[in-house]
Amino acid sequence: xxxxxxxxGDLLAAIPGLRAFAMSxxxxxxxxxxxxxxxxxxxxxxxxxxxxxxxxxxxxxxxxRNEFYSQMRKRGREVQDSDGLLTARLAVHPSQPGxxxxxxFRKALEQLPEDQREAIxxxxxxxxxxxxxxxxxxxxxxxxxxxxSRARNRLQEILDISGxxxxxxxxxxxxxxxxxVS
Amino acid sequence: xxxxxxxxxxxxxxxxRDGEPLGANSEIGRKLKQYYxxxxxxxxxxxxxxxLSQLEEAEPAQQKD
Numbered sequence: 001x002x003x004x005x006x007x008x009g010d011l012l013a014a015i016p017g018l019r020a021f022a023m024s025x026x027x028x029x030x031x032x033x034x035x036x037x038x039x040x041x042x043x044x045x046x047x048x049x050x051x052x053x054x055x056x057x058x059x060x061x062x063x064x065r066n067e068f069y070s071q072m073r074k075r076g077r078e079v080q081d082s083d084g085l086l087t088a089r090l091a092v093h094p095s096q097p098g099x100x101x102x103x104x105f106r107k108a109l110e111q112l113p114e115d116q117r118e119a120i121x122x123x124x125x126x127x128x129x130x131x132x133x134x135x136x137x138x139x140x141x142x143x144x145x146x147x148x149s150r151a152r153n154r155l156q157e158i159l160d161i162s163g164x165x166x167x168x169x170x171x172x173x174x175x176x177x178x179x180x181v182s
Numbered sequence: 183x184x185x186x187x188x189x190x191x192x193x194x195x196x197x198x199r200d201g202e203p204l205g206a207n208s209e210i211g212r213k214l215k216q217y218y219x220x221x222x223x224x225x226x227x228x229x230x231x232x233x234l235s236q237l238e239e240a241e242p243a244q245q246k247d
Contacts, residue, residue, distance in 0.1 A: 008234050015230050020221035037233060044237045102220075105213040124211055125218035155210050 007047055011040060014060050017126065021061055024121045025068050027110055035071070039064040055132065062136045065118065108158040112151055119147035120155075 018039060022032035042063050043050075050059055109117060115137075122133040123144065134141045155161075 008238055011234055012231060015226050016222045016224070019224065019226065020218055023221050024218070033227070033229075036230065040230065040233055041237065044234070044241070102213065102216060105217055109217065120214065121218065124214040152210055159210075161209055 007050075010056055011043060011060075014057055015040075017057060018060055018064055021121065021126060022064055022068070024109075024125075025065070025114065025118055031071075035064055035067055038067050042067065058128065058132050058136055061122070061126070061128075065136060104159060105155075108155050111158055112154060116147045116151035116154065119144050120151035123148050 015036065018036045019032060022035040022039075023029065026032050026035060039060060043060055046063075050056065112120070118137065119133060122128045122136060123130065128136065130141050130144050133144045137144065
């Protein structure tokens with residue numbers, strides 16, 4: 001039975017990360033905790049299908065993500081499709097020029113379509129590799145990469161960050177013209 | 183905050199490494215971590231530990247093999 005204690009302990013240890021991911025996805029504390037609860041129940045029921053030695057965190061994140069999308073479908077809400085999305089770009093103006101407030105960032109993150117938000121969170125914050133993120137989201141590695149980069153560009157647009165010139169039109173123009181960027 | 187103003191020419195090229203589109207030094211990358219770390223460090227309500235104990239009582243972990 002030591003194994004069961006181990007599994008329970010592993011689940012307990014994973015909860016803070018699961019809650020953070022659930023919050024990032026749902027943007028709502030109550031829904032996030034419901035998602036985590038549902039994930040723990042499912043994980044417990046399915047524990048025999050977990051391969052010890054493989055990435056438990058990725059396995060749990062997959063369950064949570066599936067639960068999130070299945071709840072969204074049940075609620076009859078269209079899953080946002082970032083390609084077809086026509087949202088007005090709401091600029092968030094930093095309260096202090098040159099300083100990016102965490103609240104501004106949060107608001108900007110909320111404006112991202114779910115698929116982009118989850119990709120940038122998994123890669124940029126949860127510490128997963130592109131391969132792991134692709135597995136969690138059930139898509140190709142290239143899809144994750146392009147979602148992350150679209151998310152990043154979008155955040156930069158919303159937050160009006162001009163200091164990071166690596167993606168800016170100037171940098172691209174410079175490359176196209178073959179001039180040396182230095 | 184002594185962020186270099188946009189002059190890429192004086193700051194040198196910011197290279198985008200392939201595996202790292204959110205380089206640790208990018209503002210977005212930093213904020214993302216800050217946002218997430220705050221969520222991760224949030225206190226976990228007891229109900230989750232209680233839930234796991236209930237699950238364990240109701241259905242002890244299956245012996246594997």
